[in-house]
Amino acid sequence: MISITHYCxxxxxxxxxxxxxxxxxxxxxxxxxxxxxxxEEQLPDLESYTRWHYxxxxxTEGIDVIRHLLDRIRNMQGEMHNLRMRLNLYENGD
Amino acid sequence: MAFIxxxxxxxxxxxxxxxxxxxxxxxxxRKHHPDMNPNDKEANLKFQQINEANEVLSDPxxxxxxxxYGENWKHAEQFEHAKQQQQQQGYTYGGQTGxxxxxxxxxxxxxxxxxxxxxxxxxxxxxxxxxxYRGQDYQAELHLGLREAATTHQHTLKVNDQNVRITIPAxxxxxxxxxxxxxxxxxxxxxxxxxxxxxxxxxxxxxxKRSGDxxxxxxxxxxxxxxxxxxxxxxxxxxxxxxxxxxxxQNGTKVRLKGKGFPKYKKEGEAGDLIxxxxxxxxxxxxxxxxELIRELASVSSKN
Numbered sequence: 001m002i003s004i005t006h007y008c009x010x011x012x013x014x015x016x017x018x019x020x021x022x023x024x025x026x027x028x029x030x031x032x033x034x035x036x037x038x039x040e041e042q043l044p045d046l047e048s049y050t051r052w053h054y055x056x057x058x059x060t061e062g063i064d065v066i067r068h069l070l071d072r073i074r075n076m077q078g079e080m081h082n083l084r085m086r087l088n089l090y091e092n093g094d
Numbered sequence: 095m096a097f098i099x100x101x102x103x104x105x106x107x108x109x110x111x112x113x114x115x116x117x118x119x120x121x122x123x124r125k126h127h128p129d130m131n132p133n134d135k136e137a138n139l140k141f142q143q144i145n146e147a148n149e150v151l152s153d154p155x156x157x158x159x160x161x162x163y164g165e166n167w168k169h170a171e172q173f174e175h176a177k178q179q180q181q182q183q184g185y186t187y188g189g190q191t192g193x194x195x196x197x198x199x200x201x202x203x204x205x206x207x208x209x210x211x212x213x214x215x216x217x218x219x220x221x222x223x224x225x226x227y228r229g230q231d232y233q234a235e236l237h238l239g240l241r242e243a244a245t246t247h248q249h250t251l252k253v254n255d256q257n258v259r260i261t262i263p264a265x266x267x268x269x270x271x272x273x274x275x276x277x278x279x280x281x282x283x284x285x286x287x288x289x290x291x292x293x294x295x296x297x298x299x300x301x302x303k304r305s306g307d308x309x310x311x312x313x314x315x316x317x318x319x320x321x322x323x324x325x326x327x328x329x330x331x332x333x334x335x336x337x338x339x340x341x342x343x344q345n346g347t348k349v350r351l352k353g354k355g356f357p358k359y360k361k362e363g364e365a366g367d368l369i370x371x372x373x374x375x376x377x378x379x380x381x382x383x384x385x386e387l388i389r390e391l392a393s394v395s396s397k398n
Contacts, residue, residue: 010227010283040286043228048129056124066130074132081269089303089310 001030001037011050017060021049024060026067095207097165100147108161112152119148142204149205156213163212227285232278234292238266240299244331244357253277253290260292265307265359268296302331307366309355312373315339320374330354330368337370345374 008015018036022029027046029036038046052058052066101108104118122144124130131137150156205213236249246264250257258277271293278288296304303310313328323341327334330351337349348371355366380388 006284007227010285043286044231044289047228051127051129055120056127057120058124070130070132077133085268086305088298089305 001032002040002043003034004029004036004038007038007046011054013050013054017050017053018046020060021046021063024064026060026064095211098143098146098206098208100150100160103143103147104151106151110151115148115151119144119152143206146205146209150209150213160212226282229279229281229285229288231288232290234290235295236262236292237295237297238262239297240302240304241331243294243296251292254279258290262294263360264357265361266294266296267306267359268294268304270294270359301329304356307356307358309366309368310371311368312371313337314375315343315372316375317377319343320345320372328370331356339372343372343374345372347372 004015004018008018015036018027018029021027022036026049027038027042029038031037049063052063053060058066101110104110104115104122106114106118110118123141126137126141126144128134128138128141131141150160232253234251236251243262243266244264246261248259248261250259252258253274254277258274260272260274271291274290274292276287277290280287301311309331311328313326315324315326318324319326319339320343321341323343324339326337326339328337332354335351335354348369351368351370353365354368358364358366377384
């Protein structure tokens with residue numbers, strides 16, 4: 001578990017951004033007596049969202065849209081890969 | 095090594111303000127950032143150029159130096175040296191060139207030779223890619239032959255100067271990605287290390303083609319075996335099999351051998367099917383006698 005206060009201090013960002021992500025359903029916070037935490041598995045996503053917001057100026061609603069579109073891109077890339085593999089069966093004169 | 099026009103990379107002119115640079119960088123980063131372009135090496139390369147341009151132009155010291163020397167960057171080192179000598183007359187110093195000391199952790203940063211010649215190796219500030227907390231993920235490709243991928247085997251990789259031994263289960267798919275948790279770059283400020291993602295590239299084999307767990311192969315059958323029936327031996331991935339060729343087998347006939355295909359990933363003892371296509375070979379270089387017999391056969395056939 002990673003403390004949100006610690007994460008925000010290291011990245012020099014405001015905790016309100018993390019709460020806005022949680023309100024949008026983009027991350028899940030675990031509330032403990034010594035403050036909010038996130039599971040380590042969510043850290044790569046949280047770091048991506050932090051980059052998108054602070055380096056590219058994307059707001060939380062935009063982050064949600066990008067996340068959905070990236071899922072679709074990845075699914076389509078997987079489908080293209082499978083189709084290429086099937087096409088390979090019929091290529092090279094075989 | 096060529097001069098790089100960082101203003102052009104960001105689509106700006108030399109009078110651009112710090113705010114213009116920030117806006118231009120953000121706009122281009124939204125388009126080319128690797129996060130937004132999964133599995134796109136070209137976008138990754140383009141982003142490195144944009145990042146490098148921003149690294150220089152958004153840092154007042156670097157921008158000043160870049161503007162000062164511009165296309166005469168090759169002489170930057172000697173100019174700096176001369177300048178320091180003038181400034182430090184009367185003091186002893188040890189041949190400092192003025193191109194070092196930006197410091198920082200540069201792992202994962204990629205700068206051009208031009209950048210490094212002007213700002214030194216490790217001249218990046220590391221503001222973006224330096225691990226503030228969780229370490230950077232590594233991406234690697236591992237190429238395997240089809241037969242290699244059909245057996246469970248071990249492979250040793252060198253990551254961060256350490257040998258990592260992995261077991262590759264039989265049946266791994268072409269393009270499949272395996273994550274090795276914690277084998278990426280070390281984290282910073284007590285954060286966890288990144289992960290290592292290995293993409294497996296399973297090469298084609300000259301005898302087999304693979305689709306999922308099924309294997310496809312072509313087998314040549316001579317005309318007489320195709321007409322009258324016969325038996326042929328075929329090498330599968332796990333041993334020889336005898337194939338019965340039925341009389342009057344047509345060219346392109348397919349035979350499915352259950353469980354003789356590719357091993358199923360993490361399902362020990364299970365395998366896909368092997369689909370064999372018969373390729374009937376017509377004889378060439380016929381002798382006069384053979385031609386005569388075939389003509390006779392043709393006349394018999396036409397009467398039936």
